[in-house]
Amino acid sequence: MSSHQVTQPKSARTRTLALVAAGVLAAAGITGLAVRGAAADPVLPPLTPAELLGKVAAAQVDGLSATFEQRSDLGLPALPSDLGDAGNDLSSALALLTGTHTVRVWLAEPDKAKVALVDGTTESSITRNGLDVWAWSSTKQEAVHSKIEAPTPKPSGIPVSPTTAIKDLLDKLSPTTDVATSGTGYVAGRAVYQLVLTPKDGDSLISQVRVSVDAERFVPLGLRVIADDGQDAVTVAATSIDYAVPAPSVFDFQPPAGVTVTEHKADASAPSASGKKTGTKPKTFGSGWATVAVMDMPTTDKPNGQAKVLLDSLPVVSGDWGKGRLFSTSLVNAVITDDGRVAVGSVVPERLYQALAAK
Amino acid sequence: MSAAEVAVPRRSRPVRAWFRLLGSELGLVFGRRRNRVGLGVLFGLVVLVGIALKVSAVRHPRSPGGDLISAVAGNGIFLGFAGLSVEIALFLPLAVSVLAGDAVAGEANQGTLRYLLIAPVARGRLLVIKAVSLAIGSLVGAAVVALSGLLTGAVLFNIGPLTTLSGTRLGVVEGLLRLLLAVAYLAAGLSALAMIGLFISTLTEQPIAATVATAMLSTLLWILDAVPQLDWLHPWLLVDRWMSFVDLLRDPVFTDRIVTGLWVDTAYAAVFLLLAWLRFRNKDVTS
CATH class of the missing domain: 2.50.20.10 (Lipoprotein localisation LolA/LolB/LppX)
Known part of the structure; x- marks a missing residue:
């Protein structure tokens, strides 16, 4: 075997390990910076x-x-x-x-x-x-x-x-x-x-x-x-x-x-x-963050197969306002009624039902 | 290496010795019949894609759809990009895995590694030579795919100004330049994968094992990258930004993802090259 196979002194090996560890850390750091870019919050003059x-x-x-x-x-x-x-x-x-x-x-x-x-x-x-x-x-x-x-x-x-x-x-x-x-x-x-x-x-x-x-x-x-x-x-x-x-x-x-x-x-x-005409202008109920819009389903749009599948997978809700399906997300709720109306708002579903009943 | 060459004092001719070693390594890599066949497969696949597109373009002229593949019908240069996008997920990583698996484990397996180590070449330098030749191999692989797309596109479709994804026109020269950049970008990513393969190759004396492990790893990364529930992990995956080479087809070129991608490639390459070195410098060569 060549001279390079000679066992190294212990300090050299530790140094190598430290070097490798530093390299790994540096590479990880580069990735982290490139991906996220985190830093401490800056100090800025306060503003109202x-x-x-x-x-x-x-x-x-x-x-x-x-x-x-x-x-x-x-x-x-x-x-x-x-x-x-x-x-x-x-x-x-x-x-x-x-x-x-x-x-x-x-x-x-x-x-x-x-x-x-x-x-x-x-x-x-x-x-x-x-x-x-x-x-x-x-x-x-x-x-x-x-x-x-x-x-x-x-x-x-x-x-x-x-x-x-x-x-x-x-x-x-x-x-x-x-x-x-x-x-x-x-x-x-x-x-x-x-x-x-x-x-x-x-x-x-x-x-x-x-x-x-x-x-x-x-x-x-x-x-x-x-x-x-x-x-x-x-x-x-x-x-x-x-x-x-x-x-x-x-x-x-x-x-x-x-x-x-x-x-x-x-x-x-x-x-x-472009091109999509909704049936009528939406009516709104409430104001500000709790505004609810009620409108008729666009009649020119035939819901295609997949849209229908999506719609049918939604839970059925009903009340004195009628019957429909509730589309619920963390930010927006919508009720699509069986008689072709849609109520949308960033509110709890009860508000939507109230708006639909107030028609 | 002949005795006369070895006798040359290393100190006086370090650069030449370097290139001689790299040359002999590249000669080995590109001289192997399986590697040549592999390049042929990379080339042929794009020709197949081109023929398939030509046939469908004749049957359905002006079919809608504007992804990379269907844009080929309008311009042959696009076939270079389309070829890259088709092969980057499986065939190019596979080809690189074959080279990387061979790099150390192949030599160990054939018993030629110990002769290499007897030559007055430091192990670190030997590993760097292997790494450089793998990077060149990655570049050649990507370039062959792009070239095949370009040639096939020129024969089957017309070569002319190119419509970018942004809906603007690029001249032929500019289009070719963008294709060249795409090849370089993907070569960087593939080289990083090759460094992983090089590390795995130092762990075993079975080249097939190293190749399979590397290829499976790359496939695993692609699968993880496609699972939307793991989107927090995606920025850390080596392959996540490989497809961003299509950002070169935007106008103005969108560099954000490509630059981040290059950093990720660099980080992976650095870590695994270091690991490979750590392993290789003290590796026992038993066969």
């Missing part, structure tokens, strides 16, 4: 909720590109993403309610925005460039174009970004909600304030909503909805954010050759929900 909300409302962001991760755990079974045929609206909507989803967001003031859902090997996106809005789906190989009619300063119906969505939410809260700031943290490597919203109505299924706000730019970076069982029902959090204005080419969507291009002519308010 009003001050924080004010700064959020006044925040001026010329542009950003960010990645958000959305995670839902509504107590629903995780559905296979290919339930039904590809591009089935029902199954894709249901798939969004379970599991983890990654969303990329680009914003450039005043009128450019792009949101892309980048799960797995698919991508669907909505791009707004001035008055043009393009919706793209890689599974359907379809691009839908619509035009916004007038340059509205605050287009409300267009899903712009989680950031704007969180901001819109904050505006509507004060009468029904206890608002507080509580602690700090890090989101996407940036120090954040935590804004805590607690519904005043005890029948609400939501126990708390926590919003993380960038401590420097005052852009909401995260949202946690905690159900009354104490579990996180929905979390949205940035995993990376860059406040540089994105290149204009990002917002310049040109439908590629060979895909279906549809011109959408309706009121360009919601290109994502």
